[in-house]
Amino acid sequence: MITFDNYVPSIYINGRWKSASSRKKTPVRNPATWDILTHVSYGDEVDTKNAIEAAGEAKEGWASLSPRKRSNILYRAYQLMEENAERIAAVLTMEQGKPLREAKGEIKSAASFLLWYAEEANRLYGEWIPSSIESKRLSVIPQPVGVVGAITPWNFPASMITRKVAPALAAGCTVVLKPASETPLTAIEIVKILEKAGVPDGVVNLVTGNSAKIGDALLHHEAVRLITFTGSTEVGKHLMRESADQVKKLSLELGGHAPIIIFADADLEKAAEMTLASKFRNSGQTCICANRVYVEDKIWDNFKKVLVEKVEAMRLGDGLGDDVDMGPLINEGATEKVHEQVKDAVAKGAEVACGGNIWEGTDKGHYYLPTVLSDVRNDMLVMKEETFGPILPLQSFTSEEEAIRAANDSEYGLAAYFFTKNLDRSVRVAEKLDYGIIGINDVFPAVAEAPFGGIKQSGIGKEGGHHGIHEYVELKYISMGIEN
Numbered sequence: 001m002i003t004f005d006n007y008v009p010s011i012y013i014n015g016r017w018k019s020a021s022s023r024k025k026t027p028v029r030n031p032a033t034w035d036i037l038t039h040v041s042y043g044d045e046v047d048t049k050n051a052i053e054a055a056g057e058a059k060e061g062w063a064s065l066s067p068r069k070r071s072n073i074l075y076r077a078y079q080l081m082e083e084n085a086e087r088i089a090a091v092l093t094m095e096q097g098k099p100l101r102e103a104k105g106e107i108k109s110a111a112s113f114l115l116w117y118a119e120e121a122n123r124l125y126g127e128w129i130p131s132s133i134e135s136k137r138l139s140v141i142p143q144p145v146g147v148v149g150a151i152t153p154w155n156f157p158a159s160m161i162t163r164k165v166a167p168a169l170a171a172g173c174t175v176v177l178k179p180a181s182e183t184p185l186t187a188i189e190i191v192k193i194l195e196k197a198g199v200p201d202g203v204v205n206l207v208t209g210n211s212a213k214i215g216d217a218l219l220h221h222e223a224v225r226l227i228t229f230t231g232s233t234e235v236g237k238h239l240m241r242e243s244a245d246q247v248k249k250l251s252l253e254l255g256g257h258a259p260i261i262i263f264a265d266a267d268l269e270k271a272a273e274m275t276l277a278s279k280f281r282n283s284g285q286t287c288i289c290a291n292r293v294y295v296e297d298k299i300w301d302n303f304k305k306v307l308v309e310k311v312e313a314m315r316l317g318d319g320l321g322d323d324v325d326m327g328p329l330i331n332e333g334a335t336e337k338v339h340e341q342v343k344d345a346v347a348k349g350a351e352v353a354c355g356g357n358i359w360e361g362t363d364k365g366h367y368y369l370p371t372v373l374s375d376v377r378n379d380m381l382v383m384k385e386e387t388f389g390p391i392l393p394l395q396s397f398t399s400e401e402e403a404i405r406a407a408n409d410s411e412y413g414l415a416a417y418f419f420t421k422n423l424d425r426s427v428r429v430a431e432k433l434d435y436g437i438i439g440i441n442d443v444f445p446a447v448a449e450a451p452f453g454g455i456k457q458s459g460i461g462k463e464g465g466h467h468g469i470h471e472y473v474e475l476k477y478i479s480m481g482i483e484n
């Protein structure tokens with residue numbers, strides 16, 4: 001059992017752990033019980049400015065280290081994260097709520113970004129361009145953007161950090177990290193690992209506290225050249241508007257509303273299992289989790305029956321407990337939002353096939369029953385707004401064209417999935433879905449070696465793969481006049 005002191009200093013600047021300059025603190029709660037786990041520092045614009053300055057001073061030294069040396073430090077951080085996975089996973093579950101099994105999976109995933117970018121650090125190649133003029137030599141070199149402001153969400157409090165910090169460090173950038181207010185303890189664990197792995201002072205800095213003040217300080221400081229953000233579309237738009245003033249580079253990983261299409265020729269058992277795995281992991285609080293399911297009419301009755309049976313068998317509880325399938329939601333506001341969507345759907349004619357209410361199995365924490373809604377219509381909130389909770393709305397379709405049209409009818413464009421055994425259909429449908437990520441008979445596409453990112457209002461840029469490191473570099477073109 002992990003215990004915390006009543007207060008943990010959580011601001012890390014230039015290699016030193018500190019309290020906020022204002023001395024303010026804020027509680028961190030366990031969503032499973034709503035108990036206070038500890039308090040952390042509540043930083044603001046003053047701490048952020050100090051962190052940016054430290055990152056600015058460290059930037060030349062870090063960028064001039066050989067890629068191999070930066071790679072070795074990232075590789076050591078990967079090893080340390082693997083070695084400490086059990087502890088960090090428990091901390092993650094305690095402050096975020098997901099079942100321990102899922103938290104362990106997230107730590108593996110977080111570590112895999114450290115490993116991947118330890119490797120990619122050595123492969124950030126430039127270009128030699130054949131010149132049309134004999135007396136010129138043309139080349140392109142990638143150079144680190146400089147100081148990066150990284151802002152991360154609470155739903156994946158470990159992997160969303162390493163998915164940004166690892167490529168930033170690999171490219172030679174320095175970082176000011178602002179984690180979500182709900183989950184600072186996982187961020188502290190990760191920064192301690194980077195410290196232990198040998199990341200020099202000032203290269204990674206951590207500021208917890210007032211989101212708007214820290215965000216504004218990052219946005220309005222000239223030294224910050226890139227804002228990399230994962231979170232809601234609403235906050236993403238705010239960052240986009242505000243970063244226009246200084247024409248900062250932006251990388252945005254925003255909300256989603258993923259459709260899953262179940263064709264009648266699919267392996268139905270697998271499709272049902274995977275639909276549930278996608279929807280209910282992290283209690284539905286995953287940007288790429290299924291938000292609406294389209295089922296071909298020929299299999300509607302059967303598929304719905306199988307799905308409801310499986311959902312009714314799910315066990316809720318504290319993520320640290322044994323045999324828990326689903327933990328709490330992050331806070332009361334989250335359960336309220338989910339219940340609003342259910343009430344709106346029911347008022348407009350949807351049927352609650354199972355669930356549909358706040359869980360009464362405990363008077364602690366904020367839990368919502370895993371819910372299946374059938375006969376939903378497109379004018380219901382659940383079909384338009386990101387749910388971020390355990391509701392699975394079902395709708396039937398009769399043709400491939402109809403399913404594609406319905407799936408694409410969204411302002412979001414992060415991930416979409418479909419299940420079929422037909423190869424021609426697989427290619428056709430994958431090409432026609434307007435999403436940045438497509439899963440065919442697969443709902444777990446996020447891996448370190450592939451580019452993750454949305455289109456439309458789901459974001460700009462990619463994280464992961466060899467693509468992900470390019471967010472952190474500027475290409476410099478060099479034209480050289482020479483005497484032949």
Ligand SMILES: NC(=O)c1ccc[n+]([C@@H]2O[C@H](COP(=O)([O-])OP(=O)(O)OC[C@H]3O[C@@H](n4cnc5c(N)ncnc54)[C@H](O)[C@@H]3O)[C@@H](O)[C@H]2O)c1
Pocket residue numbers: 151152153154155156160178179180181211212214215216230231232233235236238252253254255256286287288386388414454458459
């Ligand atoms: N596309 C992806 O890869 C991806 C991954 C995970 C989560 N998400 C999205 O994240 C959202 C859930 O996370 P959340 O509730 O933490 O999102 P959020 O937008 O409320 O917060 C994200 C981060 O932004 C900070 N923030 C809030 N207001 C700010 C401001 N004015 N200036 C600067 N920073 C500010 C928060 O403190 C947090 O650190 C969902 O919409 C989900 O889809 C997207």
Ligand SMILES: O=CCCC(=O)O
Pocket residue numbers: 109156159286287288446
């Ligand atoms: O980006 C959010 C989801 C990450 C994952 O699926 O591991």
